[in-house]
Amino acid sequence: MTKPSADALSRFSINQMTVKQLSLPELVEACVRLGVRGVGLWREPVAEYGLEATAKLVRAAGLDVSTLCRGGFLTALDPAGRAAALADNRAAIDEAATLGTDTLVLVSGGLPAGSKDLAGARERITDALASLGPYAAEQGVRLAIEPLHPMFAADRCVVSTLDQALSLAERFPAAQVGVVVDTYHVWWDDMAAAAVARAGVGGRIHSFQLADWVTPLPAGLLNGRGQLGEGSVDLRGWCAVVEATGYSGPIEVELFNEELWAGDGVGLLTDTLRRFTALAI
């Protein structure tokens, strides 16, 4: 294996879902052994291991938590649903602060059952951000709106492009709300590079994530994200676009892939780091 450069290691962050077959202690141990310094965490496995215990574990290992995934799901129409979503997001913000990350990733939510009103759903996200942004900033946490690929618009995320995400974010201070640039979701979009530049100028690239696009996609779409270099995405090109804005933060690799999950987790982490290094960030 090419030895990862200090530069690559200083930028690389492994999203926990990429290697979800690893327990938190296994993940942390592997990171330390391989020289990986950043991890992106998910609320569910963190809760399972214990929030305080996780915070202690990663802190003791000297790991940086690049992001916490995820808050969001802010498109409910009914008052009870909206109140529950706000409460859950405040809890997620608290968890992010406890874990020592400055970034909470938001997946906005899809259309409520029976609704066909995308524009209305997008407006309700704005309303929720107006409430959550100041609360997050008080905890030292930035909200990062992640546009999801348009194939998720109905059932998962009505924010489908980086332009849409940025237009939502720009209604608030950058210290409160920014965006996630994830190559998996934006690679097809000829407007996305300009949106990255605009996000960079505004200091709103709160997270940068890599995954490749491979076909055919599996049923349900979720768990077919490609390992770096296996698909159609010009990852090196996208890294250059993001770096050109002056972005110097973590670059997180987030793959959801049944085949990769079926194998050895430490081997997968090692291979992912090798592929990341080969991109010569």
Add this chain to the structure above:
Amino acid sequence: MTKPSADALSRFSINQMTVKQLSLPELVEACVRLGVRGVGLWREPVAEYGLEATAKLVRAAGLDVSTLCRGGFLTALDPAGRAAALADNRAAIDEAATLGTDTLVLVSGGLPAGSKDLAGARERITDALASLGPYAAEQGVRLAIEPLHPMFAADRCVVSTLDQALSLAERFPAAQVGVVVDTYHVWWDDMAAAAVARAGVGGRIHSFQLADWVTPLPAGLLNGRGQLGEGSVDLRGWCAVVEATGYSGPIEVELFNEELWAGDGVGLLTDTLRRFTALAI
């Protein structure tokens, strides 16, 4: 069943793939019986039945052929692949003219194997259109670029938005090249309504197609298009957007759906017409 209005019947066209369990004679007979006046045809079943025989069959039944699907696949990098694609598209144009339709739908093609260059692939489509457009116009056929949902960008169609399709089309006269507006592919896009308006002003809405978006999507993505009214698309809203441009041509219903194909074809056509009528075009 609500009796279809004369207006609905004058606009409705059934794409052959929607009811692919019907043979051409069965389809034509059902159309005549139900008062359907328009059909969109596909090259493969037409070739199977015979091009001249199909032309004679639909002409004798007084049916209008709203579109022929499909040409395209114009992204090859190698000269032999490009020449073959041009020859195949000229053949498709000839077939369209023989069938008496003025519109050939183009699905542009995905990335060539190993390529990550979306912009380059889009440019090669332009080169091909420069060759095919004049030939088509001579036969009285308009080329209609169909943007496909971004989930098909890698393997099927690098033209992912109506804006992209229109920007390609606008390099040529409208009598040569226009676009397909298909709700299935553009419904998620907050820029699409403005693009429809721009296409209308330019006389470039060469086809308007309806399908609904239902989840979860099946593996491979292709055959999960929803029956009208079953999904998340504001079909009535999109019809209004297209009609507002002054478009008064056929409205084609094109569904690819394994479940629908498993049932009775005439029943499916009847139900599709009923649902179309309920949209109160």
